[in-house]
Amino acid sequence: MNRDQLLERLERERSWDFVVIGGGATGLGIAVDAASRGFRVALLEQADFTKSTSSKSTKLVHGGVRYLAQGDVRLVLEALKERGLMRRNAPHLVRDQSFVIPCYRWWEAPFYGIGLTLYDLMAGRLSFGRSRYLSRKRALEAVPALSADKLRGGILYHDGQFDDSRMAVNLAQTAVEHGAVAVNYVRVEKLLKTDGRLSGVEAVDLESGRRFRLDAKTVVNATGVFVDSILQMDDPTGIHLVRPSQGVHLVLDRKFLRSEQAVMIPKTDDGRVLFAVPWHNYVVVGTTDTTVERPSLEPRPLEEEIDFILRTADRYLSGRPRREDVLSVFAGLRPLAAPKSSGESTKEISRSHKIMVSGSNLITIIGGKWTTYRRMAQDTVDRAISLGLVARARCVTENLRIHGYRETTDFDHYLYVYGSDLEKVEALIRSSEENGRQLHPRFGFRVGQVVWAVREEMALHVEDVLSRRIRALFLDARAAREMARPVAEIMARELGRPGEWIESETRSFQSLCDGYVLQRERV
Numbered sequence: 001m002n003r004d005q006l007l008e009r010l011e012r013e014r015s016w017d018f019v020v021i022g023g024g025a026t027g028l029g030i031a032v033d034a035a036s037r038g039f040r041v042a043l044l045e046q047a048d049f050t051k052s053t054s055s056k057s058t059k060l061v062h063g064g065v066r067y068l069a070q071g072d073v074r075l076v077l078e079a080l081k082e083r084g085l086m087r088r089n090a091p092h093l094v095r096d097q098s099f100v101i102p103c104y105r106w107w108e109a110p111f112y113g114i115g116l117t118l119y120d121l122m123a124g125r126l127s128f129g130r131s132r133y134l135s136r137k138r139a140l141e142a143v144p145a146l147s148a149d150k151l152r153g154g155i156l157y158h159d160g161q162f163d164d165s166r167m168a169v170n171l172a173q174t175a176v177e178h179g180a181v182a183v184n185y186v187r188v189e190k191l192l193k194t195d196g197r198l199s200g201v202e203a204v205d206l207e208s209g210r211r212f213r214l215d216a217k218t219v220v221n222a223t224g225v226f227v228d229s230i231l232q233m234d235d236p237t238g239i240h241l242v243r244p245s246q247g248v249h250l251v252l253d254r255k256f257l258r259s260e261q262a263v264m265i266p267k268t269d270d271g272r273v274l275f276a277v278p279w280h281n282y283v284v285v286g287t288t289d290t291t292v293e294r295p296s297l298e299p300r301p302l303e304e305e306i307d308f309i310l311r312t313a314d315r316y317l318s319g320r321p322r323r324e325d326v327l328s329v330f331a332g333l334r335p336l337a338a339p340k341s342s343g344e345s346t347k348e349i350s351r352s353h354k355i356m357v358s359g360s361n362l363i364t365i366i367g368g369k370w371t372t373y374r375r376m377a378q379d380t381v382d383r384a385i386s387l388g389l390v391a392r393a394r395c396v397t398e399n400l401r402i403h404g405y406r407e408t409t410d411f412d413h414y415l416y417v418y419g420s421d422l423e424k425v426e427a428l429i430r431s432s433e434e435n436g437r438q439l440h441p442r443f444g445f446r447v448g449q450v451v452w453a454v455r456e457e458m459a460l461h462v463e464d465v466l467s468r469r470i471r472a473l474f475l476d477a478r479a480a481r482e483m484a485r486p487v488a489e490i491m492a493r494e495l496g497r498p499g500e501w502i503e504s505e506t507r508s509f510q511s512l513c514d515g516y517v518l519q520r521e522r523v
Contacts (some may be wrong), residue, residue, distance in 0.1 A: 001173055001458050006181045007205060010212045013181075016040045017390050018381075019201050019216040021188050021230055023047075024054035025164070025370050026353075027222035028171040028182070029377035035178035036400055037381065037393035042214055043172075043180060044203050046187035048464045050168040052297050053224050054370065055468055056332025058249065058287055059279050061086050061094050061160030061371050065266070066273050068119060075352050077122055082372045083160050084126025085398055090167065092406040092419030096128045097161035097277070099262045100143050100154045102316060109133060109153050112266060116157045131157035143259040147318050156261070161277060164370060165468035166417045169457050173403035184458055186212070191219065191233045191362070198234070198360045207460060218389045220380060221364040224335040225295035234362045241356065242366055244294075244333040248301040249286030250309050250518070251328040251475060256319040257283045265316055274312050282327065282475050285313055292333060299331040300515055326518040328477040335366050355383050363387075374398075414444040425452050439486060442479045445470050450487055454494040462488050462509040477516035484509040 018034045020027045023045025031043040045051075063080035064072075087094040101116075103109045116131035132155070139154035140146055146154075172182045183205075190202040192213070200215040221230040225244045232238065257263070257276055265274040276285045288305040306329065314320045337354055353368030353376045363383060368376045378395045385392050404419025418425045429436050429448035439445045453459035453469035465487055467473040472480040488505040491497070 001176055001456055003183060003458050003460075006176070006183050007186075007210065009181050010042060010183070010186075010214065011210075013040070014213065014215050016042045016200075016214055016216045018042070018218045018220060018384070019044065019214050020220045020222055021201070022222035022224060022226075023049040023168075023172070023182065023184060024052060024222070024224050025050070025168065025171075025373040026224065026365055026368065026376055027220070028168055028175065029373040030220055030222055030365075030380050031175040031180045031182055032171055032178065032400070033374070033377040033381050033395060033397050035175050035180035036396050039381075039390060039393065041175065041180035042216075043175065043182040044186045044188055044201075045182075045184045046206070047297060048184045048461070048468060049172055049182075049458075050165045050468055052226075053332045053335065054168060055165040055474075056247070056249070056330050057164045057370050058247070058275055059161055059164060059277060059284055060097070060275070061162050063119060063123065063159065063371070064369075065116070065119060065157075065159075065264070068115060069266075072352070073122075076119070078375060079369075079371045080119075080123040081126060082375050083128070084123065085374060086162075086371065087128070087160055088126075089397075089400060090162075090170065090402040090405065090419075092404050092409045093167050093170070093402075093417060094160050094162045095409070095411055096158055097262055098129070098156055098158050098260075099264045099275075100134065100139060100146070100156050101264050101266055102139060102143075102146050102154045103152050104150050106152065109155060112155045116155055119157065127158075128160060129158035131155055142261050143257065143263055145256060145258045145317050145319050146263065147316050160371075161262070161279065162370075163280075163417055163471065165471065167370075167402075169469065170403045170419070172458070174400075177403060184464075185460060188230070188233075191230075191360075193360055196360060198362055218384045219362055220384075221362055222380070224366075225333045227335065227364050227366055231358070231362070231364060234358050234360055238358070241337065241364065242295075242335050243337070244292040245336050246290040246292045246299055246301075246305070246331055246333055247287035248290075248305040248309065248329065248331045249284050250306070250313075250321075250326045251330075252283045252285060252321050252325055253327065254278065254281055254283055256313075256317055256321050256325070263316065265312065268308075268312050270308070274309070274316075276313065276317065280471060280475060285309055285321075295333055298512065298515060299333055301329050301331045305331075306518065323518055324520050328474055328516045329518045330474055330516055337367055353379070355380055357383065357387065361387065361389060415449075421456075425449065428452055440472070440479050440483050442476060443470075443472060443483075445472065447490055450490045451494060454491055459491070460495070462491065462505045463512060465491065466509065467512075473513060473516055477513050481510050481513040481517075484513070
């Protein structure tokens with residue numbers, strides 16, 4: 001993950017089997033799949049890895065209980081298989097998470113119980129555990145924060161939980177270990193064609209202004225909600241394929257759940273599900289499903305979305321969270337296929353992924369979710385093979401260990417996300433008094449983790465560290481804001497940046513934090 005060395009390779013090795021545009025879950029998965037098959041792969045991300053949608057998930061690895069209710073059995077079967085493979089291949093990040101569905105009406109327990117029994121059976125040998133009925137007493141013991149009024153009982157079932165951006169860092173490392181070039185802050189500016197067929201790309205390193213020409217047998221558009229912009233490069237007259245759907249999450253103190261179990265509300269006022277999930281000793285509550293006209297790297301939650309989540313949480317959690325209790329609020333955009341009819345809402349659109357090939361052989365993939373990233377990658381590389389763009393090679397990712405793989409993980413250890421690198425990070429932290437210094441009294445993060453992020457994980461900006469290498473911005477935006485200058489100073493020493501850079505980075509990140517802070521009073 002030495003960025004300078006990888007950029008040298010981009011300049012030196014002009015010919016590639018795959019150029020993948022986009023460094024989110026899908027693009028990184030494709031890079032891992034293609035590189036592990038022996039192909040020459042270059043992945044280019046215009047911002048940081050998972051800057052957009054892939055860092056802003058509900059932090060779940062799940063089969064999709066609600067998709068089963070919608071009758072999308074094929075998607076659920078696929079997701080349940082991939083859920084199991086994801087835990088098997090990255091057990092240092094993906095873990096079993098038990099959920100409680102509270103039941104307040106007589107018919108809910110048998111109704112959800114039957115559905116979740118089917119869910120368990122569909123998972124087969126990759127099951128995370130069996131669902132079971134909970135009496136009223138047992139449900140309140142499992143989640144003391146549940147509203148007890150009219151509670152009849154609950155259903156406990158199992159799904160997975162993970163850290164999305166940390167998974168992305170490990171995927172980038174895995175791709176590089178298999179020979180790929182994966183770099184952030186490199187933007188594709190032009191698609192190159194020979195006789196009407198794609199033959200490569202022109203790109204620029206946004207940090208230095210250095211320009212690259214990459215010849216490629218296959219170009220993959222894996223830019224999520226931004227796929228239409230790449231499609232426009234290919235064909236300015238082309239139709240729009242994506243309708244972004246916004247999902248908002250609120251982060252609360254752990255006291256609002258008081259449990260290791262998560263809560264799933266199977267049907268809210270708008271027909272979605274609502275989750276309250278323990279994550280890094282906080283609670284993530286969400287999500288919403290709101291149509292957005294234009295994609296952006298930093299979407300902002302709407303007041304009605306915030307009100308909806310708080311109103312629903314108030315109904316089911318006895319702690320009754322208020323605006324002033326929200327530590328961070330973040331919004332992500334789902335890259336859904338545009339509705340076939342004007343009356344179709346985004347929550348009715350299938351979450352299955354779709355692969356399209358243009359007349360010039362640009363391969364574009366849309367839809368899907370984190371849980372199925374590996375399958376999406378396999379299908380994309382297989383499509384390139386079926387088109388005759390690259391030679392046939394067998395997919396090996398079903399049993400491919402992701403960087404950081406650690407068979408037994410102590411999820412209570414504050415450095416657990418580093419997996420097999422944990423001892424190296426610990427050694428760096430212990431190597432000096434400065435590296436062992438705590439970054440903020442409300443977090444266990446250390447100076448050594450910032451140093452590690454710069455040296456080993458391609459972090460170039462304060463945001464890269466505090467948003468995605470360590471998840472401070474997503475946990476407590478006000479505390480993250482206070483950490484901006486100290487982190488900028490540490491990074492400046494590592495990167496050899498001047499004092500003006502420290503000032504600029506501090507201002508930039510603090511401005512970003514303002515969008516994650518929920519004002520005490522509604523504006």
